[in-house]
Amino acid sequence: MFKNLLPSKPGTEPLAEALKACRTHFVWAAVFSALVNLLYLTPTLYMMQVYDRVVPTGGLTTLVLITVVALFALAALSGLDWLRGRLMLRAGLRLDRMLSGKVLSRVMDLQSKSPNTHALREFDNVRGAIGGQGMLALFDAPWTPIYLACCFLLHPLIGVLTLVGGMILFALAWLNERDTRPRLNKAIQSQNHAYSAQESIAGQSEVVRALGMRQSSIARQIDQRQHATAAQADAQLAGGRYSGAIKFLRLVMQSAALGLAAYLAVKGDITPGSIIAASVLLSRAVAPIELLVGVWPSLVQAVASWKTLTDLFAGTAGVERERTALPAPRGRLQVEGITVKFPDTETPQLRGVAFALQPGQTLGIVGASGSGKTTLARVIAGAFKPQAGAIRLDGAEYDARDGDELARYIGYLPQVPSLFAGSIKDNISRFATATGVTQDVADAGAVKAAMAAGAHELILRLPKGYDTILGPFGQGLSAGQAQRVALARALYGEPVLLVLDEPNSNLDQEGEAALMQAILGAAARGAAVVVIAHRAGVLARVDRLLVMRDGMVQQEGPREEVLEKMRATAGRPTPPASQPQQPSQAQSQSQSQAQQLQNQPRGPRPAS
Structure with a gap:
């Protein structure tokens, strides 16, 4: 799903440049995520030291020292977690500064209404995903193997339990993505259609009232909204089933880790401090997977929105291309065989229209x-741009100059x-x-x-x-x-x-x-x-x-x-015929x- 997010089609250069401009934010957020996940080992190490060193020896000085170290580590963890969240928020704001105006410009250049007219809403979906928990979950996911390795260090059986549980969780997450993706796409499309209908009717409210179409318009909007709401609810219910299963499995695994660690401690294979450490490590190992399942709908919607933006920019590639500065025209107009055919129509609206007009002349049509x-x-x-032919002002085609x-x-x-x-x-x-x-x-x-x-x-x-x-x-x-x-x-x-x-x-x-x-x-x-x-x-x-x-x-x-x-x-005179022609x-x-x-x-x- 996340392949080819860096657009490469002609016209999508502003999107690629905006992402590259946020590269520093992403790199530092990844670095801070690495430090945060390392510091998440603090409670595990602290518990092991308390049970293995302080409790058996009664060393209160040791307890004070390790508590101070743990507090410092946890404070650093909180600060770094805040910093990485702030970095991603700043990345979203930078994207907004660099792209919001360009998105609006591309929408203005559309030839006709389409789902892309909601492009700014799609862009907000992308910005919200970058500045929210979704990206942080992606940064945390690669650290699951690290916590798994720590579980194996405690004891191979604890590692196997964590590995098997993680594989089951991953399988549930994959099934969740496969099952909810089409539902989410359908919900997004239904929402866009419903919003379009609402905006269209709101813009013509006077005509609706004057023609007595209030009830029929409301009924149509409610019907479209119900379809959109039903599609969204279907996607949420499907995702909710998997979220519940994953939460249940995680709790079972934590309890199983405590039981298994207690059994191993009784046998003398691990220390008593490892009992709590096993549960904490297993919880941290599977936490990114559980978080990913929770934020998956927003990530899927953000990817779909990014694709919409990519299509929009690719379809309006000529808007921001570099152009040679031309002298001010005098007003010589040339229309050369233009043809126009609107989408979803059978016959062209214009066919091979051609004429010329000199400065100072007036033409009545x-x-x-x-x-x-x-x-x-x-x-x-x-x-509006014709599908064929050309329009020239002082010999230069309209596209030779920037739109404004x-x-x-x-x-x-x-x-x-x-x-x-x-x-x-x-x-x-x-x-x-x-x-x-x-x-x-x-x-x-x-x-x-x-x-x-x-x-x-x-x-x-x-x-x-x-x-x-x-x-x-x-x-x-x-x-x-x-x-x-x-x-x-x-x-x-x-x-x-x-x-x-x-x-x-x-x-x-x-x-x-x-x-x-x-x-x-x-x-x-x-x-x-x-x-x-x-x-x-x-x-x-x-x-x-x-x-x-x-x-x-x-x-x-x-x-x-x-x-x-x-x-x-x-x-x-009308030519003779058997029937008079009107x-x-x-x-x-x-x-x-x-x-x-x-x-x-x-x-x-x-x-x-």
Whole structure:
């Protein structure tokens, strides 16, 4: 179970480095464990001296001297035991400092939800096992042969008793591992699924209440929780049977050791002091095995969690690779044959999508619902990586830049504004102060972005202006206000590429006018702008249009040319047939959008 814990797959280097950084802690903990286990012989030696030297001779001075030595040894034992526990706790804290941020970074880079989204919980399992009794039990286990050898030194029969008992205990421990491992893995998986369901429902509690799904949601959660609890109880019950058997066997062996030693002492084969020594040595010989059985579930869970972390880091190997520093891009976008297929879906969401956009140009993307517009927006914004094809910014693929560095040059407004708990100023500045940006720089950038988005006056009318605190998911703002604040966030830092997905879905006339000015202003300063919209008003002044259908580009080019083609397609006579053909929903939506765009005035664009 403990093989290959030092990961070697590409991408897992941070895990290996963190373990190597804790090597000193592990080495010293092993050294202190060796001293602790040697000092555990103190009670045995003390009893032998008392019964063999003090009692027969009445030597009180000897009793005082050996008692002082024993007290000193026991004090050293306690101190060393405390030190090794502290060392392992420090090792866990070092792992936390070195890996917690990297684990979160890798989770953020996941393409879709999976059990790895609980990676930080898995990491806490590993850290808890390292800082708990599990690792100390592993350090103590190799000393069992030492105590066994001491038993043989007392008398071969006592050694044989200890050896046979230890072998039986080891067999029980092996059976315990074999029997409980699948049960524990099942319990861990069931717990992860139950937690995922709870988090998902909690995040959509408003919808659950509004749709009257409280009871059904609760019933589903209880059912999943019962499965997880039953699996965990099954694993604990299986382990409990072995723990009880091992405890019973240990007590029987201790009593047997006392009886056997007494018999040998009566025969004169050992001294009376060896009677107590035999029981103590046997107890210390089997104690690590008993302790291992007790902590085995946590060790198994820690190993499984470590494997989960290894898979996570191996699956996101490109996140922290070294990259050559590239100059700031100007905003030339190239989409080259990208294909996207979500897991567990039959058909791709995007198929061979390709187009280009120059700095200062605006592109409107239209199409029926389900045509792939939002997926394309996510890919262009860098939120999702395509399975095939490439996206380039000024000729460089997105992966050529670090994720956060790339995001500095891209402004993204998703369909759902997705604001976070914190002040409006922090939301607009993308919480830049948390990464070392000074407060003055973040404040100035936030206000400038809000002005560019036409949201400055709106924000000033709020109770505390830019310092207004929002709840989780942006609670405290209306849908329209949240969308305008999210637009300001997209414009923060004057990105060279702006991706707006349904940016006017919640806006009134004033907000839509501000949005239009923000789009034209971004294009005027040289940014490439991609706008996805169902309402045609925001697309009235775009330079180019791209029509999506079934995940593919149906038409793309200058706005007027595409509109002319759409009008021609919409007005084309239906070929004769035995039955009249009805236009599909996608065709109807495309014709409707073409009509809306045709009726919108082009309007002048501001001079660059």
